[in-house]
Amino acid sequence: MTSPEPVSPDSGGPPPRRGAASPLARILPEVDDRWMAHWPMMLLGLVILYNVLPGAYGEYVVSVAVLGSMFAIGALGLNVHYGFAGLLNFGHVMFLMVGAYTTALLVSGRGMNIFLAMLIGAVVASVLGLVVGAFSLRLRTDYLAIVTIAMAEMGRVIIKNSGSFRVDPLTGSGKTIGTGGVFGVQNFSSGFNSFLDTTLPFVNSHAWQLFIFNAVVITIILYMTWTLRRSPWGRALRAIREDEDIAAALGKPTFLLKLQAFAVGGFIGAFAGVAFALNNNFIDPDTWLPIFTFRIWIAMIMGGAGTIFGPVLGAMLLQSIFSLVRFLPNIAASPLFGWIPESLVSSNRIFALQGMLLGLLIMLVVIFRPQGVLGSREDLILEGT
Amino acid sequence: MTDIIQQLIDGLGRGSGYALLALGLAIIFGVMHLVNFAHGEVITVSAYLGYWLSIHGTSWWLIALAALGASTLTAVIIEFVAFRRVRGAEDFTMLLTSFGVAIVVRAGFSMWVSTKPRQFDKPGWIFNTVKVFGISLEVYDLIVIGVTAVTLAAVAYLLRRTMFGVSLRAAAEDFDAARLMGIRANRVISGAFALSGLLAGVAAVMILMRRGQAEPGMGLDILLPGVLAAVIGGLGSLSGAVLGGFALGLAEVMVRAWILPEGFTGLTDGVVFALIAILFIFRPEGFIRVGHAERV
Numbered sequence: 001m002t003s004p005e006p007v008s009p010d011s012g013g014p015p016p017r018r019g020a021a022s023p024l025a026r027i028l029p030e031v032d033d034r035w036m037a038h039w040p041m042m043l044l045g046l047v048i049l050y051n052v053l054p055g056a057y058g059e060y061v062v063s064v065a066v067l068g069s070m071f072a073i074g075a076l077g078l079n080v081h082y083g084f085a086g087l088l089n090f091g092h093v094m095f096l097m098v099g100a101y102t103t104a105l106l107v108s109g110r111g112m113n114i115f116l117a118m119l120i121g122a123v124v125a126s127v128l129g130l131v132v133g134a135f136s137l138r139l140r141t142d143y144l145a146i147v148t149i150a151m152a153e154m155g156r157v158i159i160k161n162s163g164s165f166r167v168d169p170l171t172g173s174g175k176t177i178g179t180g181g182v183f184g185v186q187n188f189s190s191g192f193n194s195f196l197d198t199t200l201p202f203v204n205s206h207a208w209q210l211f212i213f214n215a216v217v218i219t220i221i222l223y224m225t226w227t228l229r230r231s232p233w234g235r236a237l238r239a240i241r242e243d244e245d246i247a248a249a250l251g252k253p254t255f256l257l258k259l260q261a262f263a264v265g266g267f268i269g270a271f272a273g274v275a276f277a278l279n280n281n282f283i284d285p286d287t288w289l290p291i292f293t294f295r296i297w298i299a300m301i302m303g304g305a306g307t308i309f310g311p312v313l314g315a316m317l318l319q320s321i322f323s324l325v326r327f328l329p330n331i332a333a334s335p336l337f338g339w340i341p342e343s344l345v346s347s348n349r350i351f352a353l354q355g356m357l358l359g360l361l362i363m364l365v366v367i368f369r370p371q372g373v374l375g376s377r378e379d380l381i382l383e384g385t
Numbered sequence: 386m387t388d389i390i391q392q393l394i395d396g397l398g399r400g401s402g403y404a405l406l407a408l409g410l411a412i413i414f415g416v417m418h419l420v421n422f423a424h425g426e427v428i429t430v431s432a433y434l435g436y437w438l439s440i441h442g443t444s445w446w447l448i449a450l451a452a453l454g455a456s457t458l459t460a461v462i463i464e465f466v467a468f469r470r471v472r473g474a475e476d477f478t479m480l481l482t483s484f485g486v487a488i489v490v491r492a493g494f495s496m497w498v499s500t501k502p503r504q505f506d507k508p509g510w511i512f513n514t515v516k517v518f519g520i521s522l523e524v525y526d527l528i529v530i531g532v533t534a535v536t537l538a539a540v541a542y543l544l545r546r547t548m549f550g551v552s553l554r555a556a557a558e559d560f561d562a563a564r565l566m567g568i569r570a571n572r573v574i575s576g577a578f579a580l581s582g583l584l585a586g587v588a589a590v591m592i593l594m595r596r597g598q599a600e601p602g603m604g605l606d607i608l609l610p611g612v613l614a615a616v617i618g619g620l621g622s623l624s625g626a627v628l629g630g631f632a633l634g635l636a637e638v639m640v641r642a643w644i645l646p647e648g649f650t651g652l653t654d655g656v657v658f659a660l661i662a663i664l665f666i667f668r669p670e671g672f673i674r675v676g677h678a679e680r681v
Contacts, residue, residue, distance in 0.1 A: 088477055090484075135662045138669050142420050142476045143620070146612050147665070149422075153609055154654045161652070290605060294484055301481075352495035352601075359488030366481045367470060 035222055035309035042316065043215060050208075060323075062207040068319030069214035070275045075300040075311030076221045077268030082297075083306035084225075084234060085261040086241030087137070088145040091152030092269055092296055094132075095125040097288040099270025100277040101159065107188040114192045114278075122270040129266030133259045149290060160285035184284030192278050214275055218312060221268055226308050228264070237261055238306075272296075291355065298362050304372030313373060318361075322354050387520045392642050393635070398526030400634020401533035404627045405588040406611025407618060408540065409581030411626035415557030416577045417472060419479045420620070423463055423486035425608030427456040427582050431589040432599035433494060439505035445594070452593065453586040460582025461575055472574070487605060494601040502600035511594055529591050536587050537627060540580070544623070549576055557621070617661060619671030628672050636660060 046065055050058040074096060081089040102121035106112040112120075136147040196209040203209050228234045239247040240254050248254045277283045295318065303314025328350070365372070406424065413421045431452035438448050463486055471482045514521045544550035555563040556573045564570055592607060593599075610633055618629025640656045 082477075088480065090480070135665045139665065142480060143616055145476075145480055146420060146616050150609055150613050151658065153606075154658045158652060158655045289602075290484075291488060294481075294488060297481065349496050352492045352500065355488055355492030356496065359485045359492060362485035362488065363467065363482050366478050366485070370478065 033226075035226065035312075038309045039219065039222060039312065042312070046211075059205065059207060062205065062211055064319050064323040065316065066207055066211045066214065066279060067323075068316040069211060069218060069312075070272055070279065071296060071299050071319060072218055072312040072315035073214065073221065073275060074269055074272035074296040075303070075315050076218070076225060077265040077270075077272065078296050078300050079305060079307075079311045080225060080228070080261055080265035080268065083300065083311075084229065084241065085237045085258055086141070087258060087262065088141045089148045089262070089265070090145040090290070090293055090297070091132075091148030091150070092265075093288045093290070093293040094148070094152035094155050095129065095266040095269035096273030096276065096292070097152070097155060097159070097285075098128050098273070099125045100273035100283050101185070102270075103274045104185040104188045104277050104283055107191065108185055114188075114195065118271070118274050121274055122267045125270035125273075126263040126267040129263040130259060133262035137255060137258045137262065149293070152288070152293065153290065156285050156288050184282055186282050189278045189281040210275075210279055217271055217275070221271070222308060222312070225268075229308060233257070233260075241306075291358070294362065295358060298358060298365065301365055301370065301372055302361070304374035307372070307374045310372050310374040317373070321357065321361075325354050325357060326350055328353065388642075390520055391522065392638050394522050394526050394530070396635035396638035397631060398523070398529045398634070399638060400614075400631035401529045402588045402591055402607075402630075403610050403614040403633050404630025405533060405536065405584045406608060407614035407626035407630045408537070408623060409584040410612060410615045411618070411620060411623050412553070412557075412577050412581045412584075414615070414620050415623070416553065416560065416574050417468065417479070418476075419468060419483065420612065421468075421581075422480065422483040422605070422608065422612070423467070423490070424460075424483075424581065424585060424611070425604030425606070426463070426487050426490040427459045427585040427604075428589040428592065428607055429490060429494060429599070429601065429604040430459045431456045431586060432593055432596075432603060433498060433503075435593050436503045436505045436599040445508045448593075449590045452590050453583060456586030456589055457579050457582040460578040460585065464575060464578040468578075469571075469574075491601045491604065494599075498599075498601075500601060502598045504598045507597040508594055525595065532587065532591070536584065540584070543580070549573075553577055553580075613661060617664065617671055619673040622671070622673040625671055625673030632672070633657070 046061070049061050052058075053061060074092065077095065078089060078092045081087040081092070099118075099121040102124045103114070103117045106117035106120060107114055132148065132151055136144050136151075139147065193206070196206075196213065200209050200212060203212065229238075236247060236252045236257055239250070239252065240257060244254050276287070280287075296315075299315035299318045300311045301314065302317055303312065304310030410421055410424055413419055413424070434455045435448045435452055438451055443451075467482055467486045468479070471479050511525055513524045515524055515527070516522075542550075544554055552563065552568045552573050553576060555566065556568060556570075556577075560570070563573070588607075588611075596603075611630065614629040614633045615626045616629070617632060618625030618627070620626070636657050637653060640660075641653045644656060645652060
C-alpha cells in the first residue's frame with residue numbers, strides 16, 4: 001500500500017522516506033495504512049462477540065461499544081489537535097458541548113432536519129475553534145492547556161446559568177427553550193431514531209443501530225484524517241509539532257496551520273457531542289465536565305497519539321476497562337475475593353471507582369507508555385524545552 | 386463613591402484567594418515548569434478535614450490551624466508521590482500527571498465519603514457588616530484582605546531575606562545552575578510545594594468559612610480562576626501572579642456591578658474571559674514579562 005509520496009514544494013522539506021537521515025523522514029505514512037485492516041477486524045470481532053455471548057451479555061457488549069465509539073469520535077478530533085499538531089487542548093469537551101447544544105436546540109426548537117443540524121453544529125464548533133485559537137494559539141503549549149480548559153469550564157457555567165435566556169434565532173420566537181439551563185434540553189432524537197428504523201429495518205436492536213451510525217461516522221473520519229495526515233498540510237502540521245521554529249523557517253504559516261488544525265479537530269469533536277446527545281436523548285451542562293476531556297485524552301494516548309487508528313482503539317479499550325469495573329461487585333461477592341470490603345465496590349461507588357481508575361491510568365500510561373499501543377516512540381519526540 | 390469603595394473592597398476580597406492560589410502555582414511553575422492542576426486538591430483535603438473536625442465540635446480557630454497543616458502536608462506528599470517521578474519531563478506528561486492526581490483525590494473522596502456535598506457550620510460572624518465612614522463593609526472581606534496582606538508580606542520576607550527563599554528564587558531562575566551552586570534539588574522543590582501548600586491552605590480557610598461545605602469536585606472549580614490569574618500575571622513571575630489575582634477579582638466584581646445589565650449576571654465569567662482573551666491578543670506574555678518562561 002506504500003506508494004512513493006508525491007514531492008510537493010509545499011511539503012515542508014524532502015519527501016519522507018524510511019531510513020532517511022532528515023528529521024522530517026521520521027514522519028512515515030506506512031504505519032497508518034493499517035487502520036484499513038484494524039477497523040474491519042474490530043467490527044467483525046464485535047459481531048462475533050455479540051453472537052457468541054448469551055443474549056443479555058451480547059447487548060451489554062454492544063452498549064459498551066456504543067459508548068466507546070462516541071469517545072472514539074472525540075479522540076479522533078483531539079488527535080488532530082495533539083497528535084498531528086502538538087496542541088495541548090485540555091478543553092476539548094467544549095467542542096462536543098457546542099456541537100451537541102447547537103444540534104439539539106436546532107432540532108427541538110426549529111424542527112430542523114437532524115443531519116443538517118448536525119452539520120451546522122459541527123460548523124459552529126469549528127468556528128468556535130477559530131475564535132478560541134485566534135487568541136490562544138500564540139501562547140506556548142502549557143498556556144494553551146490552561147486557556148482551553150478555562151474556556152470549556154466557563155462555557156459550561158454560562159450554559160448552566162442561562163436557562164432563562166431566550167435564544168430566539170435558534171429556537172424560533174415565542175419559545176423559551178433557551179439553552180435549557182441546568183434542566184437540560186430534551187426531545188430531539190425522535191426524528192433520528194425513526195431515520196435509523198427506516199434505514200436499518202433489519203437491525204432490531206437500538207444499540208446496534210446507534211453503533212452502526214457511529215461506525216459510519218468513524219469510518220468517514222478515519223478516511224478524512226488519513227488523507228489529511230498524508231497531505232502536505234498534515235506533514236506541515238507534524239513539522240510544527242516537532243519544531244515550530246524550523247517549520248516557520250521553511251516558510252510555513254505556522255499560526256494559520258495551527259488555527260486550521262484547531263478548527264478541523266473541533267469539527268470532528270462536535271460529532272462526538274452529537275452522538276452523545278442522541279444516545280441519551282438529553283443533554284445538560286453537567287455532562288461536559290473537565291473529566292470528560294480527560295477521558296478523551298487518555299483514550300487517545302492509550303491507543304497512540306498521532307496515529308490514525310490509535311484513538312479508536314484506545315477509546316474502545318478504555319471503555320472495556322470501565323465496563324469491567326461494573327462487574328466488581330459480582331467479583332467481590334465471590335468467595336475468592338471476600339477480602340474486598342463490600343462497601344468499596346457497592347454499585348453506587350462504581351462511578352468513583354471508575355474515576356479512580358481513570359486517574360491512575362492517566363499517570364501510568366503517561367509515565368510508562370506515552371506512545372500508546374499503536375504509536376512508535378520515535379514519532380512522539382516532543383521535547384518542549 | 387460609597388458604591389465604588391464597596392465594590393473595590395469586594396473585589397480585593399475576591400481577588401485575595403485568587404492571588405494566594407496563583408502565587409502558589411507560580412512558585413511551583415518556577416522550580417519545576419509544571420502547571421499544577423492538582424493544587425486545588427490541597428483545598429479539597431483541607432475542606433474534608435474541616436468537615437470532619439467541625440462535626441466533632443472543634444472550634445474554627447483549630448479548624449483553621451489544622452487546615453493550614455493539612456494543606457502543607459498534602460502538597461508535599463503529592464510532590465513526593467507523583468511529581469518527583471516526572472520531574473523534567475515534557476509539558477504534557479507533567480500536566481496530565483497533575484490532572485491524574487486531581488482525579489484520583491476527587492475519586493478517593495467520592496468513594497470514601499460521598500459524591501454529595503457535606504455541609505458544616507460557618508463561623509457565626511461571617512455575614513456581619515461594619516460601618517466605616519458611613520460605608521457598610523463585610524467583616525469577612527476586611528479580614529480576608531488583612532490576612533492576605535500579612536501572608537504576602539511574610540512570603541516576600543521569606544523569599545528575599547532567608548536562605549531558603551534565595552535558593553528558591555535561584556532555582557526558579559535557572560534550576561541547573563542553582564544545583565551546580567550546591568542547592569539541593571529535592572529540598573528546594575519540597576520546600577516550594579510546602580510553601581505553595583501553605584498559601585493554598587490560607588486560601589482554603591477563607592473559602593471554607595464562606596462556603597461551609599466540602600465536595601469531591603471542589604478543587605478544580607476553586608483552582609481555575611487561580612490558574613487564570615497566574616497566567617494573566619505572567620506565569621513565571623511571582624509578583625505578576627499576585628497582581629493577576631487581584632486584577633481578576635476586581636474585574637469580576639466590576640463586570641457584575643457595572644457592565645452587565647440586571648438579570649444577566651450569569652454571564653459574568655464569560656465577559657471576564659472575553660476580557661482575558663483580549664488581553665492575550667495584545668499582551669500574550671501577561672502583565673509581567675519573564676525572560677526564561679518563554680510563553681510565546
